[in-house]
Amino acid sequence: xxxxxxxxxxxxxxxxxxxxxxxxxxxxxxxxxxxxxxxxxxxxxxxxxxxxxxxxxxxxxxxxxxxxxxxxxxxxxxxxxxxxxxxxxxxxxxxxxxxxxxxxxxxxxxxxxxxxxxxxxxxxxxxxxxxxxxxxxxxxxxxxxxxxxxxxxxxxxxxxxxxxxxxxxxxxxxxxxxxxxxxxxxxxxxxxxxxxxxxxxxxxxxxxxxxxxxxxxxxxxxxxxxx
Amino acid sequence: xxxxxxxxxxxxxxxxxxxxxxxxxxxxxxxxxxxxxxxxxxxxxxxxxxxxxxxxxxxxxxxxxxxxxxxxxxxxxxxxxxxxxxxxxxxxxxxxxxxxxxxxxxxxxxxxxxxxxxxxxxxxxxxxxxxxxxxxxxxxxxxxxxxxxxxxxxxxxxxxxxxxxxxxxxxxxxxxxxxxxxxxxxxxxxxxxxxxxxxxxxxxxxxxxxxxxxxxxxxxxxxxxxxxxxxxxxxxxxxxxxxx
Numbered sequence: 077x078x079x080x081x082x083x084x085x086x087x088x089x090x091x092x093x094x095x096x097x098x099x100x101x102x103x104x105x106x107x108x109x110x111x112x113x114x115x116x117x118x119x120x121x122x123x124x125x126x127x128x129x130x131x132x133x134x135x136x137x138x139x140x141x142x143x144x145x146x147x148x149x150x151x152x153x154x155x156x157x158x159x160x161x162x163x164x165x166x167x168x169x170x171x172x173x174x175x176x177x178x179x180x181x182x183x184x185x186x187x188x189x190x191x192x193x194x195x196x197x198x199x200x201x202x203x204x205x206x207x208x209x210x211x212x213x214x215x216x217x218x219x220x221x222x223x224x225x226x227x228x229x230x231x232x233x234x235x236x237x238x239x240x241x242x243x244x245x246x247x248x249x250x251x252x253x254x255x256x257x258x259x260x261x262x263x264x265x266x267x268x269x270x271x272x273x274x275x276x277x278x279x280x281x282x283x284x285x286x287x288x289x290x291x292x293x294x295x296x297x298x299x300x301x302x303x
Numbered sequence: 304x305x306x307x308x309x310x311x312x313x314x315x316x317x318x319x320x321x322x323x324x325x326x327x328x329x330x331x332x333x334x335x336x337x338x339x340x341x342x343x344x345x346x347x348x349x350x351x352x353x354x355x356x357x358x359x360x361x362x363x364x365x366x367x368x369x370x371x372x373x374x375x376x377x378x379x380x381x382x383x384x385x386x387x388x389x390x391x392x393x394x395x396x397x398x399x400x401x402x403x404x405x406x407x408x409x410x411x412x413x414x415x416x417x418x419x420x421x422x423x424x425x426x427x428x429x430x431x432x433x434x435x436x437x438x439x440x441x442x443x444x445x446x447x448x449x450x451x452x453x454x455x456x457x458x459x460x461x462x463x464x465x466x467x468x469x470x471x472x473x474x475x476x477x478x479x480x481x482x483x484x485x486x487x488x489x490x491x492x493x494x495x496x497x498x499x500x501x502x503x504x505x506x507x508x509x510x511x512x513x514x515x516x517x518x519x520x521x522x523x524x525x526x527x528x529x530x531x532x533x534x535x536x537x538x539x540x541x542x543x544x545x546x547x
Contacts, residue, residue: 201360202389206403207380216402220393298393300430 085267093271102256103275109252111279113169114241117176118234124177125184125233126226130218132185133192149182158244167248176240183236184229191225223295231288238280306337307451307484308371308378310357317352317364326352327364328509336371339478339485339522341499343492343537349510350488351386354454357486358383370452381452382445382483386460388437390429396440397425403447415443418473420466435462442470446477453477455487459494471497475522496533498522504537 085093097103132139132146158175165171199221203213245254253276260268312332318325326349334340342350355361357368359376360383370378380403390399400412413425419439421432429437442458458474459467475498478485489495495502500521506513518525518533525533 198385198387198389199391201355202385202391204360205358205380205383205385208402212405216391216394220391223393298428298430 083264083266085270089267090270090274093267094274097268097271098275102251103272106251106253106256106272107275107279109249110241110245110254110276113172113176113245113252114234114237117173117180117241118230118237120173121177121180121184121233121237122226122230125181125229126188126222128181129185129188130192130222133189133195139189146182146185149178150186152179152182154179154240155243155247158240158247162248167250172241172244172249175244176237179240180233180237184233187225187229187232188222191222195221227288227292227295234283234288235280238276242276305451306482307453309336310334310371310452310484310486311367311369312353312357313366313368314356314364315366317349317356317366325509330366330510330512332503332512334484334486337482337484339498339500340487341495341502342486342488342505343490343495343502344505344510344513345490348505348507350490350505351456353505354383354456354486354488357381357452358454378452380448380450381454382448382450384441384445384453384455384458386456388429388434388441390432390437390440390444392429395426395428396421396432399429399440400444400447403444407447412447415447416440418446419443420469435466438462439466439470442473449481451483453483453485453487455485457488457490459489459491467494474498479523492534492538493530495537496530497525502537 094103132142154175157178158172161171161175161178165174195218199217203217208216241252242254242257245252246258249255253272257269257272260272310333312330312334314327314330316325317327317330342353344350352361356364357370357375358381359374359378362376368375370381382403390396391402394402396416397409397412400415401407401409404412409425413422416422416425419442421436421439421443424432424436424440429440432440438458438461445453445455455474459470462470471494474485477483485498487498496518499518501517502514503512504514504516505511516537520529
């Protein structure tokens with residue numbers, strides 16, 4: 077079977093292209109732009125989602141009031157949100173980051189809310205018996221119980237945000253991995269697309285093994301090892 | 304050494320949601336400063352609930368409980384030992400003790416652990432400790448702040464005999480040196496006979512004081528025969544009360 081070399085580049089060709097793009101091309105600035113967007117959206121979504129998740133987990137009536145909206149948020153097509161914000165705010169960083177945050181926040185809220193619901197009343201009683209101040213109660217009782225859920229939300233959130241940011245960059249931006257891949261698509265430049273994808277995957281793996289996993293090991297070291 | 308606080312307990316009604324009969328109704332009890340009082344009686348009679356009301360953990364009741372004239376939930380923290388050890392699983396044994404006393408140094412927390420025979424387990428996570436060890440950490444945590452009021456809910460269950468004796472001695476020494484008011488729930492007659500000055504036996508629903516007994520001899524002067532005699536006196540009429 078004859079296979080076009082241009083459409084199925086070898087790993088060596090992709091690695092070579094990756095090297096060229098990194099040293100002479102726009103790969104690093106593109107990665108930087110995408111990372112900045114993803115990180116900004118991630119931080120904002122995590123903070124906002126955690127606070128709202130705690131509130132909804134603690135206040136039943138608020139949860140009942142907003143659970144329908146949360147469901148809408150969870151099922152809202154990401155692309156629609158992006159288009160609407162691009163129309164409202166123009167092709168700006170603000171529009172892109174806001175759209176990503178709006179897509180991500182409902183997922184964080186849901187995870188954190190379930191975490192808060194699973195809190196043990198026993199530890200609240202202990203906090204009352206020890207007369208812990210609100211700050212110490214937060215530090216000693218609330219945050220440790222919430223941490224596994226925050227980490228779960230961070231992991232799922234990060235994987236979602238990488239993808240959404242790229243799609244939104246394809247839709248409209250002035251740079252970034254998604255923007256560059258869309259240009260390469262127009263030239264059927266598979267080698268370039270795979271080189272960018274490889275670089276992107278390396279960054280994601282670096283996040284996972286360099287940041288998330290060590291953090292998880294440190295924060296959850298108190299947990300019994302699974303049998 | 305100033306004695307621990309006196310308590311005035313007046314519960315008009317304490318009822319759990321969804322139950323017809325209140326657990327306590329028109330219940331009144333005064334506890335003298337520095338006394339060691341055991342609440343005794345069968346399971347479910349209200350011993351633990353009474354401790355929780357006194358500690359201010361549960362204030363869903365009508366009436367008033369005051370500790371040296373201060374409403375219970377506003378009073379300084381008592382040293383409280385729950386029926387389960389209730390350690391924070393995300394903190395080491397040492398840091399569980401320091402949770403009760405924010406300014407306590409690591410060295411002081413280690414000393415508190417040494418007192419309960421756990422000097423080598425300061426950095427152990429609770430899940431690495433046996434049930435008995437966890438219970439001892441909980442006891443050390445309750446003592447950590449030198450509380451004037453100690454509330455102990457079946458503090459020595461699930462410990463082996465030798466450890467129970469050691470923990471009884473630790474509590475007796477603590478009482479002798481710092482003079483707190485102690486209220487402990489137990490259905491072990493021998494334990495009550497060994498440690499308490501006064502025994503409130505609860506019975507029925509709503510709970511009433513079936514017997515309010517002050518032992519004539521102070522705990523320090525009781526020999527084995529006296530303790531056994533007191534224990535037998537208590538166990539009569541309380542089903543499943545343990546004598547050993």
